[in-house]
Amino acid sequence: MKNIVIGSGPAGRLGSLELGKLGEDVTLIEKNHIAGTCLNEGCMVVCALTDITKFIDSNKRFNNYGFIKSQLEISYEKIVEKIVETQEMLRKLNQMENESFGNNIIYGEAHIEDDMVHVNNESFEYENLLIATGARPFIPDIKGSEFGLTNKDILKLDDVPEKLNIIGGGIIAAEIANIYSTLGSEVNILARSKFLKEIGENTREYVLKKIIPDVNIRENTNVVEAFKDKVLTQDGEELEGIPFFATGRTPNSEIVDGIVEINDDRTIKVNEMMKTNVDNIYAAGDVTGGYQLTPVARMEGITAAKNMAGYGNKVSYSCIPQTLSLNMEVSFVENENSECEEDDKSTIGFPGIGGPHAFWKILTGDTGFTEIEFDKKNNKINKINSISPSSVSDVAYLSYLMRMDYDLDDYSEFLEIHPSTDTNYKIIKNMWL
Template identity: 40%
Template sequence: MKCVVIGGGPAGRAAAMELAALENDVTILERKFIGGTCLNEGCMVVCGLNDVARFLDEARKLRDLGVVDLEYSADYRRIVAGVRETLSRIRHVTERETLDAGVEIIYADAEVSEGKVIAGDDELPYDRLIIATGARPGIPPIEGAEKAITYRDVLDLERIPEKLVIIGGGVIAAEFAGIFSSLGSDVTVVSRSEFLGKLDPLIRDYVMRKLLKDVRILENTSTTSIDEDGAETSAERIEGLTLLATGQRPNSEFLDGFVELRENGAVKVNERMETSRKHVYAAGDVTGGQGTTPVARMEGVVAGLNAAGVERRIDYRYLPYAISLGYDVGFIETGNPEGREAVIPGLAGPGSFWSVPEGKTGLNKVRIQDDGTAAAVYSVAPGARLIMPYLSLLMRMGVSMYEFEGFVETHPSTDGVYKLMRFLSRY
């Protein structure tokens, strides 16, 4: 069976590799770089910059404690050069892995029609088509918005901005606020509603007081205009380079009239990742879903298997999330406010030992229902993102948190969630 996948990001690659493993003839069409936004513009860029930001924070902390004598400075051009070199290496491995799985890769723009895709001078017939074209930065209708930068432009900066104005109140805004504040920028975040408003209030307060303590955050403040020197808001004018972190827009314009689109431009799919057109599937950010790489991969797998005739349905229960700041902020939220809650500070351990003097070891919160089902788990800790996927799996499997009474942890560890689980299992 001939299968064409448009988009070589996490969703497209996952779908293509599932199809290839089932001995289908699979071609990925990618317009620029394999790996999509995550590898080339998003998650990995944040990882590279955040590692440097964390290192600088640790250096300052140890210097201020008198543990080491340090003189240092951050050269943004060198940082960017290192990030780009590392991304290139990862991209090469990703491409090789995809080819070795039996997937052909063609770098070209795509035009779709019934039964075939046009890629440059090539015409590719297909039996099954999977659309995984991702999304791009959403540009709000603000006067002068074209004079701002987005996450796509961060590696093009010549130097660390002296002043940075970030428009937005979500994860992207928080992560870049933390990074550039640690690199030395005077950062102001302007959020038209509550900053990180979907986060648990206690965890949100900790993030703002401890992890973003040097960032000025204006909530419930609209941005009226942007120019080369700053932004005008409903509260005041703020000087500095402006970065837009105002959500994503699905890359779906070329599909208008081919498949049904939602009002926001997202491709409409069902739980089998089927579009409105028979034998055409979609996965990842182009569907306007959760916007995380693991979810995009999960959707790609479901799309690929269904395209191959293997029945699968998407399951969005108990999804783990994380925000990359000075510490990871990991959480699983079911939306159920009922249950018993317990909260403890973070534990001293690898990555947090030298934070004890300043009382910044993190925070843990768990909420469980009477039957032992976890309703929510939150952790602010050096390794918070590592524990969440495993808890997510246990929650999907229906494991009662009461079973954590017999939990044996590795030590030393900064994971305080297990302590709360054991405590709540007894009371």
């Protein structure tokens, strides 16, 4: 075998697709289901459930306005059933797509020994190897941790929990809290430090007050013991509710332990070409750490594939856009390489516009909020935090502007489709230039 890819998540799947497109011989090995965490346990599951909670939120709003009278009856069991049914369809499509380029797919658990990949009692030689084995939920070392749920368990629940204690203070914690509080759970978030420290303070306050107001946030709180139906904090307080760990992820790097160089945090060490310290072994995606995002994993997988095929390529992590999938999307990006002096910074903030999916929020004043930090001297964007139904596309466009180091005038010919890109350049131009 010329190229072997282990792991079919976003990095491995896109890497093998790229190799196939380049005419390379490819074998893709997957332990469980094709498409990895994203489709089977992660963001696609969160997005599917968030589609439901957005509907519930809109229904409640319309009932309060008085022009719709309806009472929803939610079947969590049926929701899970349809998510699983959709996943099965997408797995088939993903497999067909990969095989359409002549790639061979093997299902089984691989291990590496004597410069060969072994799977299902067969052994394969390789010229190039891509490790894209992803990551798994990190479980903190506390007593009773075996009782805690993670994102891997969402589709195993029989019903919506009456009470839920989410341990963690990041994006996953916020998304899970939004889902289950909207579905009717009494939700606590127990964060070791500050909740949602990834986003700007004004944006964070909006999320707390307008999007997840029913969630009880406890910052600087450590859980010292978990039980099946409660947790115990460092202050000796018992909080009823099923424990749910949203405490980060740990890389599945054991497959190359002792073969390639491993960082202190157990991620695989790679260079900007996604190459390990072994010339013909590459790694991409969550197993390498860094930004654990599907688009970044895809980018890394494609970069690795091009280098495996002999086309020199380097990865860049400048101005990576991110989002929280809540009942209203929260998107953000920052130019970490900005050399803007403090005196040249200027920040403006403005409420969201009544565009698609926001018109009926005008009456309650919760159409969203966008805050943008500018480099006045160079007429460039340094940072964006945006809450709006269109923030995902808006911030993606603007992150490209930042990544390419364009100034705002270079974007003046951009023509948005109205009403969709509500916080994009035309609004920035009107409020800034």
